Amino acid sequence: MSTPTSNTNPLLRAWYDKETRSIIVQIIAAALILAFFSFIINNAVVNLSNIGKDINFSFLWDDASYDINQHLIEYSSTSSHFRAMIVGLINTLLVAVAGIVLATILGFLLGVMRLSSNWLTQKIAYVYIEYMRNVPVLLHILLLHGLIITSLPRPKGSYNFGDTFFLNNRGFQMPSPEFQSLFWVVSGSVVGGLAFAWWFSRHAQKVQDTTGKAYPVALINIAAIVLLPLVVYFILGSPIEWDVPALKGFNFKGGMVIRPEFIALWLALSLYTAAFIGEIVRAGIVAIDHGQTEAAQALGISNSRVLNLVVIPQALRVIIPPLTSQYLNLAKNSSLALAIGYMDVVATIGGISLNQTGREMECMLIVMGIYLAISLIISSGMNWYNNRMQLVER
Amino acid sequence: MTKETYAPGTHPSLPPPKNTVGVIYWLKENLFSSATNSIVTLVSIYLLYLALPSAINWLFIDATYVGTTRKDCAPGGACLAFIVERFNLFVYGFYPAELRWRVNLATLLLVVAGAAVLWDKIPARKQMLKFAMVYPFIGAWLLTGGFGLEPVSTHLFGGLMLTLIIGVTGIVFSLPLGILLALGRQSDLPIIKYFCVGFIEFIRGVPLITLLFVASTMLSYFLPPGTTFDLLMRVLIMVTLFASAYMAEVIRGGLQALPKGQLEAAESLGLNYGQAMRFIILPQALKISIPGIVNTFIGLYKDSTLVIVIGLLDPLGIGRASVADSAWLGLSTEVYLFVAVFFFISCFGMARYSLYLENKLNTGHKR
Numbered sequence: 001m002s003t004p005t006s007n008t009n010p011l012l013r014a015w016y017d018k019e020t021r022s023i024i025v026q027i028i029a030a031a032l033i034l035a036f037f038s039f040i041i042n043n044a045v046v047n048l049s050n051i052g053k054d055i056n057f058s059f060l061w062d063d064a065s066y067d068i069n070q071h072l073i074e075y076s077s078t079s080s081h082f083r084a085m086i087v088g089l090i091n092t093l094l095v096a097v098a099g100i101v102l103a104t105i106l107g108f109l110l111g112v113m114r115l116s117s118n119w120l121t122q123k124i125a126y127v128y129i130e131y132m133r134n135v136p137v138l139l140h141i142l143l144l145h146g147l148i149i150t151s152l153p154r155p156k157g158s159y160n161f162g163d164t165f166f167l168n169n170r171g172f173q174m175p176s177p178e179f180q181s182l183f184w185v186v187s188g189s190v191v192g193g194l195a196f197a198w199w200f201s202r203h204a205q206k207v208q209d210t211t212g213k214a215y216p217v218a219l220i221n222i223a224a225i226v227l228l229p230l231v232v233y234f235i236l237g238s239p240i241e242w243d244v245p246a247l248k249g250f251n252f253k254g255g256m257v258i259r260p261e262f263i264a265l266w267l268a269l270s271l272y273t274a275a276f277i278g279e280i281v282r283a284g285i286v287a288i289d290h291g292q293t294e295a296a297q298a299l300g301i302s303n304s305r306v307l308n309l310v311v312i313p314q315a316l317r318v319i320i321p322p323l324t325s326q327y328l329n330l331a332k333n334s335s336l337a338l339a340i341g342y343m344d345v346v347a348t349i350g351g352i353s354l355n356q357t358g359r360e361m362e363c364m365l366i367v368m369g370i371y372l373a374i375s376l377i378i379s380s381g382m383n384w385y386n387n388r389m390q391l392v393e394r
Numbered sequence: 395m396t397k398e399t400y401a402p403g404t405h406p407s408l409p410p411p412k413n414t415v416g417v418i419y420w421l422k423e424n425l426f427s428s429a430t431n432s433i434v435t436l437v438s439i440y441l442l443y444l445a446l447p448s449a450i451n452w453l454f455i456d457a458t459y460v461g462t463t464r465k466d467c468a469p470g471g472a473c474l475a476f477i478v479e480r481f482n483l484f485v486y487g488f489y490p491a492e493l494r495w496r497v498n499l500a501t502l503l504l505v506v507a508g509a510a511v512l513w514d515k516i517p518a519r520k521q522m523l524k525f526a527m528v529y530p531f532i533g534a535w536l537l538t539g540g541f542g543l544e545p546v547s548t549h550l551f552g553g554l555m556l557t558l559i560i561g562v563t564g565i566v567f568s569l570p571l572g573i574l575l576a577l578g579r580q581s582d583l584p585i586i587k588y589f590c591v592g593f594i595e596f597i598r599g600v601p602l603i604t605l606l607f608v609a610s611t612m613l614s615y616f617l618p619p620g621t622t623f624d625l626l627m628r629v630l631i632m633v634t635l636f637a638s639a640y641m642a643e644v645i646r647g648g649l650q651a652l653p654k655g656q657l658e659a660a661e662s663l664g665l666n667y668g669q670a671m672r673f674i675i676l677p678q679a680l681k682i683s684i685p686g687i688v689n690t691f692i693g694l695y696k697d698s699t700l701v702i703v704i705g706l707l708d709p710l711g712i713g714r715a716s717v718a719d720s721a722w723l724g725l726s727t728e729v730y731l732f733v734a735v736f737f738f739i740s741c742f743g744m745a746r747y748s749l750y751l752e753n754k755l756n757t758g759h760k761r
Contacts, residue, residue: 339714
């Protein structure tokens with residue numbers, strides 16, 4: 001190996017200098033990257049002009065002229081593509097949020113079951129987790145959808161729960177609320193209850209920090225959030241009318257329905273992700289040094305409080321980062337809705353709208369942009385929570 | 395009772411206390427150690443009792459294995475006749491029947507090449523590894539034909555064979571690409587670093603099916619006018635890129651876990667960047683990342699099912715298409731469970747191999 005100083009050739013000398021070399025390498029890399037992008041963008045421009053297309057988002061305001069069977073906001077076939085996209089986005093967010101909630105609950109349950117001292121529970125959780133993790137989520141979705149469609153009865157033979165809830169292969173029929181004029185007072189009392197709970201838990205924490213006196217915070221807060229609105233609701237004479245579904249001919253009229261596609265997608269995503277969360281939770285709890293539990297027990301703290309005050313807060317620090325990526329995966333996997341016809345954002349703007357208008361470029365840009373935004377929001381939210389939970393070091 | 399005496403050290407071992415051995419003790423300790431535990435056990439047993447016998451009845455005892463239409467199947471049991479009849483479709487897709495020996499041969503050679511890579515006690519491993527290096531070309535040649543073999547269009551590929559093609563290609567190419575991306579992300583050179591960061595974060599932020607859509611419908615816009623190439627090839631490239639972004643993050647974790655002293659020591663010995671990475675950094679970083687790497691492989695393998703949304707027929711796609719067959723209506727559960735068994739075996743196998751590898755490479759530094 002020759003040393004830099006023994007070289008008299010100035011070009012070689014420049015190459016052996018670390019600073020110069022890094023600049024040269026970067027210039028080459030930048031040139032290659034720029035060349036690549038200008039090549040594909042140029043190709044796209046040429047190809048698009050060859051077939052007489054341009055990049056134009058004004059199609060978003062044209063009539064969509066297709067129906068969406070699940071819409072939480074006003075939508076009809078005369079609405080615009082933009083509105084169809086919003087409906088799809090709401091459906092995506094609905095299934096993602098519902099999935100995250102159920103997956104978290106089930107996942108924590110599975111994690112605790114995996115660590116249970118009961119041999120049978122432990123093995124059941126193990127078999128469940130291994131089955132769920134090692135089979136593709138798309139297969140779970142299709143399997144559940146198929147099960148719901150083929151094994152649930154037709155509307156005529158619905159499973160009937162007290163003549164108000166019905167389960168059949170068209171979905172889960174339930175009463176829909178019709179809010180009367182005084183209902184805003186009830187909503188107001190819910191907000192009031194939440195505000196009180198927020199203030200009270202901070203106040204109780206302060207009192208406990210200064211005097212050591214502990215209030216039954218959870219009980220009082222539940223009373224404020226649940227009981228107060230209930231009392232207000234009944235004092236005002238029940239300002240909600242329920243529109244109860246009823247069998248008319250071959251199908252149900254009235255009420256609202258949770259469609260089988262939603263149920264299949266929601267359950268499949270949650271059951272699948274719960275298996276991963278279960279393993280994460282188990283790893284998090286195992287990572288806590290046994291001395292922590294023993295020290296807490298030596299202080300005479302009861303077993304449930306050891307779990308709540310010592311083990312879980314520390315385990316959460318280990319759990320949250322991988323949990324975040326599971327949430328992201330769940331949100332992205334919700335795009336598999338397409339396979340069973342749940343009208344999410346991919347199926348609306350990236351599916352039917354794309355096919356009707358032929359604007360692949362614009363539609364895919366929108367879909368990708370939406371998913372990037374969802375990913376960013378979830379990860380920044382979880383980062384914020386993670387920073388709050390981190391150990392504060394001096 | 396007679397009193398026996400023993401010289402020190404000659405006393406025979408006493409049997410363990412009666413209440414710490416045997417089935418009863420095990421049951422008591424593991425299932426009925428406390429009141430709550432007993433209740434949980436009883437509830438679990440009851441739930442298993444509700445679920446298992448009827449499932450076993452449905453799947454095995456009442457199942458029908460032979461038949462040509464749905465009507466041949468006994469009601470109340472699984473209709474496995476369908477799977478028996480279509481088995482070749484599930485395995486080979488629409489690959490021409492008289493050429494299927496080529497798929498079989500390619501699979502056999504894959505097993506040989508795979509054994510060489512995965513099992514280090516195989517005889518003549520050096521030669522075997524050389525064979526494994528050229529296997530991708532041999533496999534591609536056997537499957538697509540040309541050079542003396544009858545060419546087969548990739549449109550006819552399907553079934554388990556397609557899953558294996560996507561899985562193996564993705565696994566083989568995403569690891570090196572992921573290593574490069576991870577090193578690029580750790581690089582001191584800002585342009586390279588931010589390019590890698592941008593690429594990784596973009597790929598990780600969007601779902602795979604949007605990328606597959608791009609591959610199937612839009613990629614021709616970005617190529618010089620008039621060029622087209624095979625759909626399967628485009629899908630393979632997209633799946634590889636997708637997996638490599640996740641791989642890069644896993645390997646970055648391994649790189650970050652190494653103490654900085656390792657690189658400094660390598661540099662002080664006079665190794666250049668390439669040597670330091672090859673001999674010092676990567677062997678350690680990759681070893682730490684094995685569980686993550688295998689998890690990414692498993693994820694890639696499972697994600698290969700998503701190709702059904704752009705019309706390729708992997709086992710799941712064939713299953714979904716055949717569920718709609720009018721002679722065999724209403725069989726989705728049987729078909730999907732069959733495909734699930736296949737995926738379970740392959741993915742569970744990979745996970746087990748990862749555990750074995752972790753234990754083998756564990757040099758005792760693990761805390």
